[in-house]
Amino acid sequence: MSKILNGVHEAIGNTPMVHLSRIAARAGVRGNIFAKMEYLNPGFSKKDRIALQMIEEAESTGLLKKGQSVVELTSGNTGTGLAIVCAVKGYRFIACMSKGNSTERARMMKALGAEVVLVDQAPGSVRGQVSGEDLALVEQAAKKITEDRGAFRADQFNLASTVHAHEWHTAVEMWEQASGNIDVFVDFLGSGSTFQGCALGLKKFRKEIRCYAVEPCAAAIYAGHPITDGAHKIQGGGYSMDLPLVDRDLIDGFVQVSDQEATETARELARTEGVFAGFSSGANVCAAIKLLKGPEDGNNIVLTLNDSGLKYLSTDLYEDL
Numbered sequence: 001m002s003k004i005l006n007g008v009h010e011a012i013g014n015t016p017m018v019h020l021s022r023i024a025a026r027a028g029v030r031g032n033i034f035a036k037m038e039y040l041n042p043g044f045s046k047k048d049r050i051a052l053q054m055i056e057e058a059e060s061t062g063l064l065k066k067g068q069s070v071v072e073l074t075s076g077n078t079g080t081g082l083a084i085v086c087a088v089k090g091y092r093f094i095a096c097m098s099k100g101n102s103t104e105r106a107r108m109m110k111a112l113g114a115e116v117v118l119v120d121q122a123p124g125s126v127r128g129q130v131s132g133e134d135l136a137l138v139e140q141a142a143k144k145i146t147e148d149r150g151a152f153r154a155d156q157f158n159l160a161s162t163v164h165a166h167e168w169h170t171a172v173e174m175w176e177q178a179s180g181n182i183d184v185f186v187d188f189l190g191s192g193s194t195f196q197g198c199a200l201g202l203k204k205f206r207k208e209i210r211c212y213a214v215e216p217c218a219a220a221i222y223a224g225h226p227i228t229d230g231a232h233k234i235q236g237g238g239y240s241m242d243l244p245l246v247d248r249d250l251i252d253g254f255v256q257v258s259d260q261e262a263t264e265t266a267r268e269l270a271r272t273e274g275v276f277a278g279f280s281s282g283a284n285v286c287a288a289i290k291l292l293k294g295p296e297d298g299n300n301i302v303l304t305l306n307d308s309g310l311k312y313l314s315t316d317l318y319e320d321l
Contacts, residue, residue, distance in 0.1 A: 007088040008042045008084060008088060009042075009052055009084060009085050009088045009089070011041070011042050012041055012042060012048045012049060012051075012052050012081075013041070013048075013049055013052075013169050013170075013173070014173060015036050015037045015038055015040050015041060015173070016036075016037045016040065016177075017034050017035065017036050017037070017173070017174065017177040017178065017302075018034070018035050018037055018273070018275070019032060019033070019034055019035075020033040020034070020035050020269075020273055020275075020285065021033075022272040022273050023265075023268055023269060023272050023273055023285065023289075024289070024292065026268070026272055027289045027292075027293070029289055029292035029293055029297070030292065030297055030298040031292045031296065031297065031298045031299045031300060031301065032299075032300045032301065033285065033288045033289075033292070033301050033303065034174075034177070034178050034182075034300065034301065034302045034303075035275075035284075035285070035302075035303055035304070035305050036170065036173070036174060036177075036302070036303070036304045036305065037275075037305055038304045038305055038306055038307070039276075039277055039278075039281070039305055039306065039307050039308040041081075042084055043077070043080040043081045043083075043084050043108075044080070044307055044308035044310065044311065045077035045080065045081065045306060045307035045308070045311075046077070046170075046194060046304050046306050046307070047077035047078040047080070047081045047156075047307075048080075048081035048084065048085075049081075049165040049166065049169060049170060050078060050081065050156055050161070050162040050165045050166075050191075050193055051078060051081030051082040051084070051085045051154070052081070052085050052165070053161045053162065053164055053165035054082075054154045054156070054159055054161045054162060054165075055070070055082070055085045055086070055089065055091075055154065057159075057161040057164070058152055058154070058161070059089075063152060064091070064152040065152075066090075068091065068150070068151060068152050069091065069092040069093070069094060069149050069150075069151040069152070070082060070086055070091050070092070070093045070094070070151060070152050070153075070154050071093075071094045071095075071096065071142055071145050071146045071149070071151040071152070071153055071154070072093075072094075072095060072096070072142065072153065072154040072155070072156065073096050073097075073135070073138045073139055073141075073142040073155075073156070073157075074095050074096065074097050074105075074156075075097065075098070075101050075105070075130060075190075075235055075236045076097060076101050076102065076104075076105025076106065076108075076109070076235075076236075076311065077105070077236060077306075077307050077311075078154075078156050078191075079093075079095035079097060079105065079109050079114065079116075080105065080108055080109055080112065082095070082114075082154055083095065083108075083109045083112035083113060083114040084112055086113075086114070087112055087113050092115070093109075093113070093114045093115070094114065094115045094116075094117060094145055094149070094151065095109050095114050095115070095116045095117065096117045096119060096138050096141045096142040096145065097109075097116060097117070097118055097119065097138065098118075098119055098121055098130045098134045098135065098137070098138050099118050099119065099120055099121055099127065100121045100125060100126070100127050100129060100130040100131075100134050101130060101235060102235065102311060102312055102313075102314050102315055103314050104310065104311050104312070104313060104314060105311055106118060108311075117141060117145065119134075119137050119138045119141045120137065121134045121137070122134050122136075122137060129232055129233055130235060130239075131239070131240065132239040132240040132241040135239050135241070156191045156193065157191045157192070157243065157244060157245065158244050158245070160245075162191065162193035162197070162245065163193050163196045163197040163200070163245055164197065165193065165197060166193060166194050166196070166197025166198045166201065167196075167197040167198070167200045167201040168197075168201070170194070170197060170198055170201070170304070171197060171198045171200070171201025171202045171204075171205075172201060174198065174201075174202065174302050175201075175202065175205050178300065178302060180205065180206070181300050182202060182205075182206070182209055182300055182301075182302050183209065183210065183296065183299035183300045183301065184209065184210050184211075184212065184288075184291060184296050184299055184300065184301040184302070185198055185199060185202055185209060185210070185211045185212070185301070185302050185303065186211075186212045186214055186255065186284055186287045186288050186291065186301060186302075186303050187211075187212075187213065187214060187284065187303065187304065188214040188215070188234065188236075188237050188238070188257075188280045188283045188284050188287070188306070189213050189214065189215055189222065189237050189238065189243060189246070190236045190237030190238075190239075190280070191237075191243065191245065192243035192244070192245040192246035193245055194304060194306075195211065195213060195246060195250075195251075196245045196246050196247060196250065198211070198304075199211040199247075199250040199251075200250065202302075203250070210252040210253060210296070211250055211251060211252050211253075212251070212252060212253045212254065212255050212287065212291065213246075213251045213253075213254050213255075214254075214255045214256075214257060214283055214284060214287040215238055215254065215255075215256055215257075216232040216234055216238040216256065216257065216258070216259070216283075217256040217257065217258045218232055218258075219232060219238050219239075219240040220254065220256045221240050221241075222246075222248070222251065222254060223254035223256065225256070227240050232259050233259040233262070233263065233279055233315070233316075233317075234257070234259065234262050234279040234280055234283050235278070235279055235280070235312075236278075236279075236280050236306070236307070237280055253295070255287035255290055255291060257282075257283040257286045257287055257290075259279075261282075261283075261286045262279045262280070262282040262283040262286060263279065263282060263316075263317060264282070264286075265282035265283070265285050265286040265289070266278065266279060266281060266282030266285075266309070266317060267282075267317075267318065269281065269282065269285060269305075270309065270318070275305060276308060276309040276310070277305045277306070277307065277308060277309055278306060278307045278308065278309055278311055278312050278317065279312065279317060280306045280307070281304075281305040281306050281307065284303040284304065284305070284306070285303065285305075287303075288301045288303055
C-alpha cells in the first residue's frame, strides 16, 4: 500500500493503462489499443502532468519565486492543473481562456482558487469551437497580465518542461505498463508537448516505434492539407498554427479525424468500455482504429485518454443520447 501523500499534487501521474479490447472488437480490427487513463489525474486531465513539471522546474531554476503570481493561456485543462498545483504550493494563479471553451472548465478553476479571465472570441467564431484566431486573442491577454503583474508565465506552448513531463514520465510509464510491446503511438496535437515528449521517450526505448500526429479533418496543417474550417469541436487542439515544441522529424505519419468521428468514438468508448472521456480522447481512439484498419493492421498502439467527459456536459458531446 502506498504512503500518505503530502499534497494532491503528488497524486499526479502513474495513471493506469487499459486494454481497449471491446471497442477494437466492435470495430473489427486486429491488434491492440492500450490507453493511458489520464482523466484519472486529480484535475481530470493529462495536463496536470505539465502543470506540475512547469512549476517545479521553474522553482528549481529560480524563475518562479515565493509570492509571485502564475499566468497561463488555457483551454481549461492546463489551467485546472495549474490551479491545483498553485493552490498546494501557495501561488496565485490567473487563467486566461477563450469564451469558446466549455463553461465547466472555468467554474472548476474558480473553485480551485484561480482568477479566470475570459476572452471574447474573434468575430465570426462559434461558441464551443476555438480557432487559432481565438487563441491569439487569449495570448495577447495573457502577455499583458504577465507584464502588468510581474508574473511567471507558465507557457505550455514553449516551455521545455512540458515536454519533460511526458518524456520522463508518461512515456516511461507506457513502456513499463505495456512491457515494451509497443509498435505505434498516436496523439491529437494540442500544444504539442504530449506528442513530442512521448515520441522522444518511446523512441529512446525502441527507435522503430512509429508516431502519428492526429489532426481535425478541416485543419490538418501538419499533414499539409489546406484549412477548410479553422473552427471545430475537438477542444484543446487543432489550432491551425505552428507548434514550437513539435519536431516534425519525429512524425512518422498523419491521421485526420472529423468532429463527428471524434464524437461517435467518445460515445462508443463510454458505452463499450465504461470510459467517460472528452472529444480529443475520442479522436485518439478513432485514429488508432483507422490505423489498425490500414497500415498498422495487427500492431500494438498506445495513446492517452486526455480528459473527463464531465468537462463537456454543456456541449453536445453527450447530449440527447
